[in-house]
Amino acid sequence: MFFLITFKGKRECSAVLYELKNLIKTYDQRTVLNLERLSLEKNKILGLLGPNGAGKTTLLEIMAFLIRPSAGDIWFKKEMVNFTNGKLMDLRRKVVLIQQQPLLFTTTAFKNVEYPLKIRKTPRAKRERIVKELLDLVGMGMFMHASAHKLSGGETHRVAIAQALACFPEVILMDEPTASVDVENQINIERIIKEINRKKGISVIFTTHDMIQASRLADETLFLYEGKVAQSIYENIFSGHIEDDSKGNKYCVLHSGLKLLVSSKKKGPVRISIDPCAVKLNQIERDFSTHNSFKGTLLQLTNEQSKVRALVDVGIPLSVLVPKEVFKSLHLDLGEEVRLYCPEESIDVF
Amino acid sequence: MDFLIDSFLSALLLIWSMDHELLVIVQVSLKVSAISTLIACVVGIPAGFLIAFRPFYGKRLLITVLNTLLAMPTVVIGLFVYAFISRRGIFGAFDLLYTQKAIIIGQMILIIPIVTTFTIAAISRIDDRYRKTALTLGANIFQTALIIIREARFGIVASIIVAFGRVIAEVGISMMLGGNAKGFTRTMTTAMALEYDKGEFVLSVALGIVLLMLSFGMNVFFNYFQGKARV
Known part of the structure; x- marks a missing residue:
């Protein structure tokens, strides 16, 4: 398993890929990453989850040795990384980053994949064989001589994966690999990720917003929020502001107009996270409470191990995780009206 | 009108007959222009690359100065270089005045700002992302610069x-x-x-035609390259 912890006790030593200690990255005095301690094990698939601005891309770029952290230390395979001694190229040749929207060079798909081999001085005949094999692996063999800039988003992603594989890396970092591709390409890319990990033993670290994708693909997931590793997974994140009523109750009024009773000492603009496991789903006739009980429409159902994830439109799309047995007993169908209850303790205000 | 047509036809004949004087003038022009352009590229492209990529104090001021130099009249450069290379100038001992080298120096000063600012x-x-892609694929700094x-x-x-x-x-x-010395520093424009x-x-028109043909040739090459670059 990918081993990830915020170290507080003894240090895990077996097959450690990355170790990060007091890692801070700031841009214009804004801290975008602040990781106390983090350790990642090799040969696995790790999903980095988090909303926009959580620091996922910054973390990937630091792990790809493309940007220097503002403070803190990073070890790669137990060797401390020195970002100032000009030896980063050796490390970069072991780790490759595929950006969220990969940019291929202005030439053919073949020459793009050939580039890493060329700069490693691989003989021409060997280069041609490897490029063909890799393009076939990602299902792009027939586009070998196509202009890279004429490929679709999904095809570009697949060529970028082949290009990364041509580096024969130990680690592939992928920034939202399926963010801008259609379902067919998404399936293809997920298949390739699994294949390169299982067959080639390459460690894969990818970022995503998609909880379902992370649970489907990753051996382990790590949740980042505001540059820090979050202990619990934040979902259903919304912005709003706190209002008091005459009885002293505090409500969070979301931008959509939805009003939720919360227990928080905060005032003014806030963000909230609603725990999908703590939200109660029921038939429309059932009313749980006068507060935080909402009528909605069942939009989407997804199978998630022992649970069912239901997406309910209550003015905002709210994700709810219900045990399978409970869901079966409710006899609910897609498009049906349902009632949701969000207990105060299910709402985290920050 | 007849005068113009006559001159034009005589000029075409001069080009067709590969007139020796015409060829020498064209050769001198091409030689000094090619050398000054080559040196301007060697200086201007890396300079432009570094200025574009490296943050440094006074970068905006430098770019403003370079942009200003784009509008510098050739006679001002002529005067400026003359002050340095004339017998009384600090480089007078090198005996550069009225040589092809002097033209090349002046032309370099004229076009280094062009190559630099365009770069x-x-x-x-x-x-x-091109820089990041090249680096993450294992390119060194030089290879990354080449990619960019x-x-x-x-x-x-x-x-x-x-x-x-x-x-x-x-x-x-x-x-x-250059001083427009025949067979030595006489270029197409000074001859004209x-x-x-x-x-x-007649010779003026002939040289004008050659100049336009060269310009046309450059544009054909440019369009060809544009097509290639978009692959």
């Missing part, structure tokens, strides 16, 4: 063509620093000016 513009437009220059090649080649066009068509520097003064239009 800055071309490199600045290149997406930073390659992606910006369309803009950079445009700068070279503009620079070459500027020097081959300029007259002030060639006249002031001289023939005009003498009232001999």
Whole structure:
């Protein structure tokens, strides 16, 4: 398993890929990453989850040795990384980053994949064989001589994966690999990720917003929020502001107009996270409470191990995780009206 | 009108007969212009790359100065270089005045700002993801720079063509620093000016046709390259 912890006790030593200690990255005095301690094990698939601005891309770029952290230390395979001694190229040749929207060079798909081999001085005949094999692996063999800039988003992603594989890396970092591709390409890319990990033993670290994708693909997931590793997974994140009523109750009024009773000492603009496991789903006739009980429409159902994830439109799309047995007993169908209850303790205000 | 047609036909005949004087003038022009453009590229492209990529104190001021130099008249450069290379100048001992080297020096000063500013513009437009992609694929700093220059090649080649066009068509520097010595520092433009003064239009028109043909040739090459660059 990918081993990830915020170290507080003894240090895990077996097959450690990355170790990060007091890692801070700031841009214009804004801290975008602040990781106390983090350790990642090799040969696995790790999903980095988090909303926009959580620091996922910054973390990937630091792990790809493309940007220097503002403070803190990073070890790669137990060797401390020195970002100032000009030896980063050796490390970069072991780790490759595929950006969220990969940019291929202005030439053919073949020459793009050939580039890493060329700069490693691989003989021409060997280069041609490897490029063909890799393009076939990602299902792009027939586009070998196509202009890279004429490929679709999904095809570009697949060529970028082949290009990364041509580096024969130990680690592939992928920034939202399926963010801008259609379902067919998404399936293809997920298949390739699994294949390169299982067959080639390459460690894969990818970022995503998609909880379902992370649970489907990753051996382990790590949740980042505001540059820090979050202990619990934040979902259903919304912005709003706190209002008091005459009885002293505090409500969070979301931008959509939805009003939720919360227990928080905060005032003014806030963000909230609603725990999908703590939200109660029921038939429309059932009313749980006068507060935080909402009528909605069942939009989407997804199978998630022992649970069912239901997406309910209550003015905002709210994700709810219900045990399978409970869901079966409710006899609910897609498009049906349902009632949701969000207990105060299910709402985290920050 | 007849006069113009006559001059034009005589000029075509002169070109067709490969007139020796005409060929020498064209050769001198091409030689000094090619050398000055080459040196301007060697200096201007890396300079433009560094200015575009490296943050440093006074960068904006430097770019403003370079942009200002784009509008510098050739006679001002002629005067400026003359002050340095004339017998009384600090480089007077090198005996550069009225030589092809003097023309090359003046032309370099004229076009280095062109190549540099065009390169800055071309490199600045290149997406930073190209740099990151090259680095993460294992390229060293030099290979990364080559990738960026390659992606910006369309803009950079445009700068070279503009620079070459500027020097081959300029007259002030060639006249002031070259002295229009026949067979030695006489370029197409200085020869045209001289023939005009003498009232001999045939050679002038012939040289004008050659100049336009060169310009057309450069544009054909540019369009061909543009097509290639978009692969």
